[in-house]
Amino acid sequence: MGFSLFLSKDKPQNKRDRSSALDSEAINDTDGGIVELNQTNQEFNSNGSIDSLKKNTVHSTNDFVELDETELEISELDDEALVEKLPPDVAELPKIVRESVTLDDDPTIPVFTFRYILLSLIFIPPGAFIDTLNSYRTTSAAYSIFFVQVTSHYLGKLLARVLPNKEINCYFFKFNLNPGPWSIKENVLVTLTAASGATSNQGTTAISIADLFYNDVTNPAVALFFMWCINLTGFSFAAIARNFLLYDPKFIWPKALMQSSLFNSMKRADSNKVEGSKQMKVFFYAILGMCIWTFFPEFIFPMTSSLAFLCWVAPRNSVANFIGSGMGGMGFLNISLDWSNITSSVMLSPYWTLCIQFAAFVLSCWVLIPAVKWGNLSSFKAGLMSNRLFTAEGKAYPTTDLMIREGKHIYFNETAYEIHGPLHMGAQQAWTIFFDYAAYVSAITWIALFGRDDILQAWRKFKSRYWEVKNSENSTEKFTSVSEIYTDRLNKIQSAYPDVPLWWYGALFAVTFVVLITIFATGHMFIPWYTYLVALGFGVLIVVPLGYLYAISNFEVAIGAFNELIFGLMIQGKAGGKHPASASSYGAIAGDAWYFARNMLQDQKIGHYMHINPRHVFWSQLIGQLFGVPFNYLALRWAIDTKRDYLNGTVTDPLRQWSAQSIQNYNTMAVQYVLLGPTRLFSTAYNKPIPFGFLFGAVAPVVIYGLHRLFPRAKFNLWNVTVFSAAMSGFYGNLSTGNISKIIVGTISMFYFFRYRHKVWAKYNFLLAAAFDTGLNLAILLIFIFFSAGKRTTMPHWWGNNAESVERCFAL
Template identity: 60%
Template sequence: MYKAGSKLEVANTSFSLDSELDDASKKNDEKKLYSSLTDVKEEDVWENEEKEQELEDDLKELPIEVRETVSLEDDPKEPTLTFRYFLMTLIFIPPGAFLDTMSSYRTSSAAYSVFFVQIASYWLGKWLAKILPSKTIRIWKFSFSLNPGPFSVKECVLVTLSAASGATGSQGTTSISVAELFYNQKVNPAVAIFFMWAIVWTGYSFAAIARNFLLYDPQYQWPQALMQTSLFEAFRKSDNNSKLASKQMRVFFIGLVGLTVWQFFPEYIFPMTGSLAFLCWVAPRNQVANFLGSGMSGMGFLNITLDWSNITSSIMIMPYWTQVIKFIAFVVGAWILLPAAKWGNLGSFKHGLMSNSLFLKNGTVYPATRLMTANFQFNETAYQEIGPGYMGTQKIWNMFFDYASYISAITWILFFGHKQIISTGKKLFRRIRSGGNISNEYTDRLNKIQSSYDDVPLWWFLVLFLISFVILITIFATGNMFIPWWAYIVALGFGAIIVTPMSWLYALSNFQLAIGTFNELIYGYMIHAVSGFKHPAGASSYGAIAGDAWYRAQYMLQDQKIGHYMHIPPRAVFFSQIFGELLGVPVNYGCLRWVLNTKREFLSGEKKDPLHQWTGQSLVSYNTMAIQYVLIGPKRLFAEAMYRPLPYGFLAGALAPAIIYILFRLFPKGKFHLWNITIFCSTMSHFYGNLSTGYFSSFIGGTITNFYFYRYRHNLWRKYNYILGAAFDTAFNLAMLLIFIFFSAGKQVAMPSWWGNNSDSVERCFAT
């Protein structure tokens, strides 16, 4: 989830799979490759020095990771948007959209695996190519074949890109859920669905702003796109009966079945395995030992988890140095600051230490609804009577580091990425002067291959934006979704400004910075500058628009980079992304309705979930921010003594990268460029929320996979690392789906209470 910070920080990780070729065969393959690329005889290639030099120059422009991973041959006749493609998108998108939305209400989860879609769609496509009749269907003037021939990897790519677009959650569910859960306001289903569609389309249209900067230039590798490409290239090898590909598939299915069976234990049968609190076993009723060892209501010191949802495949994907920074940040936050706040002088407010709720001074829940009038205006009289809201000390330093992470991302780019900024700026300036497409500035082999396909015209993005604009301005002008129409315009402007630098950061480092708190803060300042409507859910509505304007744009560009690597027609990639989202959003809303109807008591806090999973922590956090920023307002908030240090987070985020950069220049061998402040602050800003288990286990797992195996058993790592990560994430989601079908879809079936499923504390920490 948390990633790196600049190009200098990207680990020198090769994503290539084992070619199993000796040096002699590599030379022969290279000669054949050059021959196929120029459509001349092999002996003529090597005799023609001019053509040979041109080909070498084409390849030299590509980074080594790209040359080792991406195929430099293309068959334009391979099928793309076939009947098989449409059939498989209907199979893979709905479960992913449901599971990813469901996960957003849980404390921890593993995302619906795009690797699963890659692998499963490949084998399903090959099976469909065998069983479907070769029949042509005619509908009016249109016709298509049910089975146009052998299944192509390009079809598999497009199915995966559709799933990456539609088989996901939606930021739009947050404001809808906050309004219904905390303020008993239910949004009209049609308004909700069109709102969720439109904010995504806004992000997709904004991708056009950053596309010319980041899509064509080979220096922007988009690490996640390169990693997925390595799996697609493995499928090409399997078509040639590669023994390695067969082994990989065998490992995948063994991992899938094994972890699916296991996940029934921590999620249903034996919840104790989700948090093995050894200190609690020694002293189950000692308050100090319980707080130290509990992973569900304490520090999680030396706590181990066997629940994959608390670990996820990030330990197999994220560079090890990034995992080290994250673990250091966790140790500082959970193992140093938490006990300092509980038993020391760090913070004077001792109630709700690890809660993200808002409290009165005596520790009772803050009555936020009393601050609103009947028409959702701020009730000054009630505020004077109630007084300010108080937060747990942990949540306060979360906010401080959240502010610091946002500013540090910008200053880190300026210090460590200024050379790339200048280079890209020069190319863009030349494009503006010539009036041409920036892709003409690049002569590498990949851009030459893609030039044979029609690019997506700018007016497609403009039409998509206009559709989303009409939908959203209508929704807000008619008083729906809790914000005034002018705030929507501001959100668009903010998204347009931030989309390129944030996409730049992600393209280089695979690190995506969450700026939700900052968006809500901006909205709070705006809404208090005018009198009128101040519904708390408006903050998350504004954040969804401003956030998706660059968040979705990043993913659209990343998937277009996959299409670039796999030589897919850009217009087919664009269609697959829009089609996937059309299918996914209605399922997002359906899952939202199921969660709020069946888990409402846990999410609202009326009942306690024994697993500490159905807590809706993100919703509680959004609601807390909304109360502070929208109802109380930033000016009143920062006037209170306990909140007064928070704005200094911006100053800390601005200065810390400068200090690291000075150390980097003074001690170039000290690897200070890896001491990424943004990753540290972003991890410190992450709310552990009474669930500190998983971090220690993840660090151990990451040390095994991305340190030991990557460094000392690299061949095994290269062959099976990503395959196993995909299998395990897929297994978790499959297990959750099966548990839902067997024990929740109809009648609720609870697991009987036993020693490993204690109703008071599954960890056996009875004094927390």
């Protein structure tokens, strides 16, 4: 395929075309729900992008775009004057992107190199193994992608110094061991490959449940191909949304922007730029500071992880303790100084998203919980903040009594169900499921109402450009890249690279489809073959709505409860045995159709920001999966073969580490949805209101849309029902600490500094977010190695680590 020669410099038609998708002030004119930057009285920040703009040439295609440096002299101008001063194709980019991404490129830099392959093979195995083991442990050692991002950069520079400049000629291909200086593009590709492969796999859950609790061992070849194919199916589903959500500059993908900011800071530091070196010093100091501090809330001084002020005032008052505790109570006025309870999401997400999440927390923990505990909101008060199942008397439900095993088949025990009675859920778990259902449906309703103009506009652009080339009289003109459709600088640069052909995604899907349908049709992996088709259908339905929300807000909706409900509805009336592991098999397929589509799209966006060939990004994802999945399986087999009695509950681990509590929770949910079935589950008066979550998710966005149309200046389109519902469903168990800390940090970062100290925000916000996460993960890894990997060592009890209650809530 040839390179595009289209270098349109048409000026944006309106202010909206060159504004950002990340502020809480101005809303776009088309009711699309995109939040844009308020550009009033903010200066364009010289965070590396001005340096790149002042270059004489920009490698955007085979032609060069000449820049007049006089256009780019930045003085004391307000944003409106500055935007008019910029070249039109640069002004089209959101301000937050202009501040974080370099706008020059050299397409001749080698990227897919021997050094890239070598470093990928070094970083994938430990990440895939450790991340899989985490699902069986109570505490775990995190494997940070930022660790890979930073470490691989310096290892790559070392390889560039020590490897010989020697060409290796194999029979089918040849390559150079050391083609030149280490490039940031190689660093990007190593990081993306590790992000794909150095992680856990949802397929291990079903395999583990079957083996641990029902002694059904999955054939190793079946297990490997199942684990490969569910993830690769998600990659193929990225094709559904990429033309809508990837190339349009209004979709900024905040997490991709954060990683790109770190890459560019490392690149500037390598160029001996004073500003880049200063940024990297701040980055490493922040890592060191967060790493040292994390030892306090996580080990030395656990009290700092949940500062329950009401418990200090009345340490023996049960009411005050319940209201103030963040570990077993409502978390009122509770502050956490543990970054693991805050995370970098509060420094990436738009401020309106953070406000909605905090409002959901307030409603859930400060309104509904006391209304159940001390009011008449619910007649069933047992297990208020528990995710276990109960009898009507409030006792733990003996779910294993509901199973009858006959050979390889498991049947529902009607007699035991009549003896023990209907299942009851704790009140918080009940409204968690209610809002889980609401979030799924509202994502579709919301995009149909608020996002349709953006999606239709992207589709019309793609269609018009495609037919323009197809019907062109110039027979040599080819439609090589969707980037040709857009006129902003980043898309001009990317148009130098051929796009990933649609047939690549189609071929990937076809291969995975044949393999998976064969697995299910031959009776493996526990689900009927037709349910696989339904899982694919729901995956197609949800990729664009959830991708739309994630691309503008960095908010991800969990869809597990909905998937397991749908599977339960499909099989509840069928004769024959129903294996509890089947729900996890179905959920892995339907879930990964979205989760891995998101991963592919986000990594493609990083490639877009860093000027990487999209085909290289595509293959990096496949390489990551190819090498990562075998290590996922090896970790699974090692854990089950060596820790089986601990994991299935036969013997209690003396270190309390190998508990497999997440696996056991999935098994309990499987009994609920697979054996009992949704009809029985929701037949009781107590559980009947839960399915009305679907109605709420369908109707609430319509109400908000009506209010928005009636009062367009009131910003009702910021009242995102999907974010609210997903946040309402996100409070598991009795941990309610950290939410006040989140809104405080978010207000400082995404409101105060973003609006009033924007130059400082643009230079350091994304770097600090990455540094804090890296420091946290490094500290947790060190704590795991020092105190949990072998013999477990506990911190001696003292005032800040009280044996009875680290919060000093002694009456809870």
